[in-house]
Amino acid sequence: xxxxxxxxxxxxxxxxxxxxxxxxxxxxxxxxxxxxxxxxxxxxxxxxxxxxxxxxxxxxxxxxxxxxxxxxxxxxxxxxxxxxxxxxxxxxxxxxxxxxxxxxxxxxxxxxxxxxxxxxxxxxxxxxxxxxxxxxxxxxxxxxxxxxxxxxxxxxxxxxxxxxxxxxxxxxxxxxxxxxxxxxxxxxxxxxxxxxxxxxxxxxxxxxxxxxxxxxxxxxxxxxxxxxxxxxxxxxxxxxxxxxxxxxxxxxxxxxxxxxxxxxxxxxxxxxxxxxxxxxxxxxxxxxxxxxxxxxxxxxxxxxxxxxxxxxxxxxxxxxxxxxxxxxxxxxxxxxxxxxxxxxxxxxxx
Numbered sequence: 001x002x003x004x005x006x007x008x009x010x011x012x013x014x015x016x017x018x019x020x021x022x023x024x025x026x027x028x029x030x031x032x033x034x035x036x037x038x039x040x041x042x043x044x045x046x047x048x049x050x051x052x053x054x055x056x057x058x059x060x061x062x063x064x065x066x067x068x069x070x071x072x073x074x075x076x077x078x079x080x081x082x083x084x085x086x087x088x089x090x091x092x093x094x095x096x097x098x099x100x101x102x103x104x105x106x107x108x109x110x111x112x113x114x115x116x117x118x119x120x121x122x123x124x125x126x127x128x129x130x131x132x133x134x135x136x137x138x139x140x141x142x143x144x145x146x147x148x149x150x151x152x153x154x155x156x157x158x159x160x161x162x163x164x165x166x167x168x169x170x171x172x173x174x175x176x177x178x179x180x181x182x183x184x185x186x187x188x189x190x191x192x193x194x195x196x197x198x199x200x201x202x203x204x205x206x207x208x209x210x211x212x213x214x215x216x217x218x219x220x221x222x223x224x225x226x227x228x229x230x231x232x233x234x235x236x237x238x239x240x241x242x243x244x245x246x247x248x249x250x251x252x253x254x255x256x257x258x259x260x261x262x263x264x265x266x267x268x269x270x271x272x273x274x275x276x277x278x279x280x281x282x283x284x285x286x287x288x289x290x291x292x293x294x295x296x297x298x299x300x301x302x303x304x305x306x307x308x309x310x311x312x313x314x315x316x317x318x319x320x321x322x323x324x325x326x327x328x329x330x331x332x333x334x335x336x337x338x339x340x341x342x343x344x345x346x347x348x349x350x
Contacts, residue, residue: 036106036147038324041099043178043196044143045329048095048135051173052087052166063088064331080161086134090166092331094136100321100336101140101236104270106147108342109313112266113150114231124203126154126230130211131238133159135170142174142202152201156226160210171204212242215252224260233261234268237338240275240290251297258302258309261345267310269294269341273318291317291341298343314342 035041054060067089070079080086105113114125129137141153157167174196207226214223227233235242242250257267275290295312303309321336 035324036099036102036143038326040143040147041102041324042327043146044098044102044139045095045327045333046178047139047142047170047173047196048091048098049330050176050178051169052091054084054087058084060088060091060331064092067092076160083165086161086163086166090135090170094134094139095329095331096323096333097134097136097237097336098139098143099323099333100338101136101270102143102147103321104268104340105140105144108268109266110148112232112268112342113144113148113153123229124152124154125150125232126156127232127234128156128158128227128230129234129236130158131235131242132157133161133163133167133206135163135166137234137236138167138170138202138204139174142197145201146196150201152197152203154203154205156205156207156230158207158209158211158226160208162208164206164208167204167206171202174202175199211238212246212249212253214256215249220256223256227257227260227262227265230261230265232266232268233257234270236268236270237272239269239294240271243290243293247293251293251301254294254297255302258298258345263345263347265345266313267298267343267345269343270338273337273339275339291315291339294341303346309346310343311346312341312343314340316340 054063063084067079067085070076070085080089113127127137127141132138137157138155141155144150145153157163175198177193177195180193239250242253261267271290276287298310299308299312317339319338319340321338323333323335327333
């Protein structure tokens with residue numbers, strides 16, 4: 001083969017490789033953080049058990065099966081269409097996820113939750129959870145406040161279903177002394193004599209809204225207003241669903257976050273491992289890993305290699321949170337396997 005043909009062949013190979021998704025080298029994942037104390041994990045479950053009660057004529061297990069069926073059919077309006085189904089979902093799935101989330105939050109870089117927040121400041125650090133209406137993030141953050149001795153947090157959740165009542169009940173439960181059985185031992189009574197949090201440590205605000213609407217909102221300032229002052233934004237087990245709904249709108253949302261989030265703030269994405277979404281690139285429709293779509297948007301589309309808007313601090317394709325077998329709860333608690341990605345909004349160059 002002539003040198004000219006060899007050069008042409010190599011050029012074609014390089015062009016083909018550049019059109020394929022490339023997973024960028026990322027910081028090595030640190031060792032898994034230790035579990036929270038089992039007493040604190042039990043307190044998380046007690047918050048759900050004490051806060052959420054169905055009406056006497058509603059069977060919890062039947063309602064859970066109804067919700068599961070609607071979720072399988074991707075009929076989210078039906079799955080979350082009544083208060084009973086919202087409560088059933090939170091009791092069945094949010095409680096276990098809250099345990100996993102509490103471990104995740106407690107193991108983050110302390111700056112994510114403004115651990116070094118100036119003590120003289122009257123404002124609590126603000127956390128915004130997109131798709132965070134089902135209660136797992138709220139209770140997990142309550143446990144994190146207790147575990148790492150934060151003064152408190154200002155919690156904002158955005159979700160398409162109306163989780164306002166469920167969230168309020170959970171917030172109240174974090175501030176109440178849990179009921180203790182008269183047959184409990186003296187040590188158990190002493191352990192449960194104080195609430196998880198003091199009143200006012202966890203402030204709550206809920207916005208019933210489809211987060212993808214922010215991508216096409218007539219008022220582009222809406223996202224900026226919501227994220228003003230936020231030290232951490234989370235998208236927990238939601239991003240792949242958003243990509244599945246609309247690649248274009250989800251990409252626009254991530255770019256909107258890039259514009260609206262303040263320099264130095266953090267973005268945490270947690271989702272199921274091995275999540276894929278279909279996207280058309282170069283005229284061909286293929287399925288690409290969710291993490292590639294995320295990193296492609298934040299690290300390439302949002303800014304050039306020389307002027308990146310985001311710094312990647314952590315990425316891990318697969319982690320496990322395993323349930324402590326000594327925990328007591330009326331429903332099955334499942335282990336959680338997840339992928340995790342943590343980014344920081346770059347400081348503005350001066």
